[in-house]
Amino acid sequence: MGLEDLYQQIILDHYRKPRHRGELAAPSVEVDHNNPVCGDQLHLEVRLEDGRIAEVGHTGDGCSISQASASMMSEAAVGLPVDDAMELIEHFRLMMHREAEPDEDRLGDAIALEGVAKYPVRVKCALLSWMALKDALQTHTATTER
Amino acid sequence: MAAELDPRALRADFPILEREVNGVPLVYLDSAATSQKPRAVLDAMERYYTETNANVHRGVYALAAEATDRYEAGRFSVARLVGADRRGTVFTKNASEAINLVAWAWGIRNLTAGDAIVVTEMEHHSNIVPWQLVAQITGARVLFTPVDGDGRLDLEWLEVTLRTEPVRMVGVVHVSNVLGTINPVAEIARMAHTYGAKVLVDASQSVPHMPVRFADTGADFMAFTGHKMLGPTGIGVLVADPATLDAMEPFLGGGEMISDVRVEGSTWADLPYKFEAGTPPIAEAVGLGAAADYLMDIGMDAVRAHERSLTAYALGVLSEIDGITIHGPKDPDVRGCPISFSLPDLHPHDIAQLVDRQGVCVRAGHHCAKPLMRTLGVGATARASTYLYNTEQDIDTLARALAEARAFMAA
Numbered sequence A: 001m002g003l004e005d006l007y008q009q010i011i012l013d014h015y016r017k018p019r020h021r022g023e024l025a026a027p028s029v030e031v032d033h034n035n036p037v038c039g040d041q042l043h044l045e046v047r048l049e050d051g052r053i054a055e056v057g058h059t060g061d062g063c064s065i066s067q068a069s070a071s072m073m074s075e076a077a078v079g080l081p082v083d084d085a086m087e088l089i090e091h092f093r094l095m096m097h098r099e100a101e102p103d104e105d106r107l108g109d110a111i112a113l114e115g116v117a118k119y120p121v122r123v124k125c126a127l128l129s130w131m132a133l134k135d136a137l138q139t140h141t142a143t144t145e146r
Numbered sequence B: 001m002a003a004e005l006d007p008r009a010l011r012a013d014f015p016i017l018e019r020e021v022n023g024v025p026l027v028y029l030d031s032a033a034t035s036q037k038p039r040a041v042l043d044a045m046e047r048y049y050t051e052t053n054a055n056v057h058r059g060v061y062a063l064a065a066e067a068t069d070r071y072e073a074g075r076f077s078v079a080r081l082v083g084a085d086r087r088g089t090v091f092t093k094n095a096s097e098a099i100n101l102v103a104w105a106w107g108i109r110n111l112t113a114g115d116a117i118v119v120t121e122m123e124h125h126s127n128i129v130p131w132q133l134v135a136q137i138t139g140a141r142v143l144f145t146p147v148d149g150d151g152r153l154d155l156e157w158l159e160v161t162l163r164t165e166p167v168r169m170v171g172v173v174h175v176s177n178v179l180g181t182i183n184p185v186a187e188i189a190r191m192a193h194t195y196g197a198k199v200l201v202d203a204s205q206s207v208p209h210m211p212v213r214f215a216d217t218g219a220d221f222m223a224f225t226g227h228k229m230l231g232p233t234g235i236g237v238l239v240a241d242p243a244t245l246d247a248m249e250p251f252l253g254g255g256e257m258i259s260d261v262r263v264e265g266s267t268w269a270d271l272p273y274k275f276e277a278g279t280p281p282i283a284e285a286v287g288l289g290a291a292a293d294y295l296m297d298i299g300m301d302a303v304r305a306h307e308r309s310l311t312a313y314a315l316g317v318l319s320e321i322d323g324i325t326i327h328g329p330k331d332p333d334v335r336g337c338p339i340s341f342s343l344p345d346l347h348p349h350d351i352a353q354l355v356d357r358q359g360v361c362v363r364a365g366h367h368c369a370k371p372l373m374r375t376l377g378v379g380a381t382a383r384a385s386t387y388l389y390n391t392e393q394d395i396d397t398l399a400r401a402l403a404e405a406r407a408f409m410a411a
Helices: A009-016 A064-077 A082-096 A104-118 A120-145 B007-013 B039-052 B062-081 B095-110 B129-138 B155-164 B185-194 B242-246 B282-298 B300-319 B348-358 B370-376 B392-410
Strands: A029-035 A040-049 A052-061 B089-092 B116-120 B141-145 B167-173 B198-202 B221-225 B236-240 B258-262 B265-268 B339-342 B363-365 B381-384
Touching: A009 A064, A009 A104, A029 A120, A040 A064, A040 A120, A052 A064, A052 A082, A052 A120, A064 A082, A064 A104, A064 A120, A064 B348, A082 A104, A082 A120, A104 A120, A120 B348, B039 B062, B039 B282, B062 B089, B062 B282, B089 B095, B095 B129, B095 B167, B095 B198, B095 B221, B095 B236, B116 B129, B116 B155, B129 B141, B141 B155, B155 B167, B155 B185, B167 B185, B185 B198, B236 B242, B282 B300, B300 B339, B300 B392, B348 B363, B348 B381, B348 B392
Parallel strands: B116 B141, B116 B167, B167 B198, B198 B221
Antiparallel strands: A029 A040, A040 A052, B089 B236, B221 B236, B258 B265, B339 B381, B363 B381
8 A cells, every 4th residue: 555546647647637627618607615724726617508517617726636636526527417416426525535335437537536535634635626516516506596 | 152953862852753654764844833842841741740730829738839830940941941031921822822812912902993903924824813803803904014025024015004004013923934034023123113013923933943032022922832842732922021911901811810809800810820811731831841941951052053054954955956946035044944845746735745655744735824825826835844853864855755756746
């Protein structure tokens, strides 16, 4: 067991070449989240269409884990109906707290972040973008229902 | 002048430095967060609990008198270290509480709407947030002295602000926990006093590392914490002139701090007890006294000489790393031990995680100085900070670990 668990090649690949990085032309909702412990910052934009996540864009800066996680989260989330996305976020959260067996079919590359669970201070880095997505979806639901 | 300090000999006094982490020897470079503790401090605290434990300032029996003696001896040592009056040396929980004491006991009663409190962009949150809280209540404003590109305070701005604004308090850190900058506190105090403002110096990063005489700082108040100066956690110190403290009302109320309590009102105990409500951190005071004695035995001039030389060495070694940005002054004469740095290809969090493999402890984050992080234009930095037990070899290990971290992430 070593740092290779934490810094798997697939994670470093997402860190170096983040997917869905950038801003959207017409976001339905945007949120800003930061990790007060380490100063990581994330700006997340989501475009919803017919109850599905059509597009995700993320900007900001942070460590390799938070950046890779945002990239992986975006890949996993695009195309999902909002309800499924909320379930996936909860599944990811449970995985990071070692309370669920990871489901690779749903998580995609994000399953590689399972090793982060062994490093408690880094769990927040991995969760940052997922919690931002949850906030974005809830914010959007709340504003459209009103 | 004290004899030169030999860190290799001193290391034997620090049991924790013998341990390994991740199968390699510990290289502790986070003393700005908290220092390690020498055997003398640990033994003094254990002796207190095994031989002398009783509550202080109450019992008439011999054991209680001994406990009180030990507690007050701790105060005496701390006061001697910084040249303070025993009556003006108040034990608090930490430096934050010492600053809060001034903000609440002095600030609430002396600040009114429109008054200005000046702090600096390089303050630790502990010398910002208490003033913001008090400003909310009093209607005073908190202004921030800017920091220039070399990590120095803009004293011209301060002069203009003192001249043009109703500044009542200037809060300034003696040594920045991020930049390492040693601020000219005596000059700042002279300026502030010219315009009738009080001065609070946060000496948390200076008292452990260099000779600091309270009178020489020119400050009205000086706050520092025990655990960064070889002492235990749970105890900090506020130093002030007794006359200044006499003119203030108490901060926290309770036991210990009263002279008389009647249903129609109470009167306060003499200094310093007026500001020490409740049973104090007795064993911690004993431990902190032992830490102050340990430092005085070595001599603060010797501690500073060692750390100045080690900082010069570290600045030299680190500046050779390709692409590195070292924040703060480059001249070791005007800086203390904390060295914050950034690498273009490695986030501070990843740096701290990767060098940990070599047993190297460095801090990553905003170091409780978010306004400064914004000034520097970074979200976080990595920080290595040394103390009297660190050696040039520790710096070499850090440099090697950084090179390996780079290679690992690039692979």
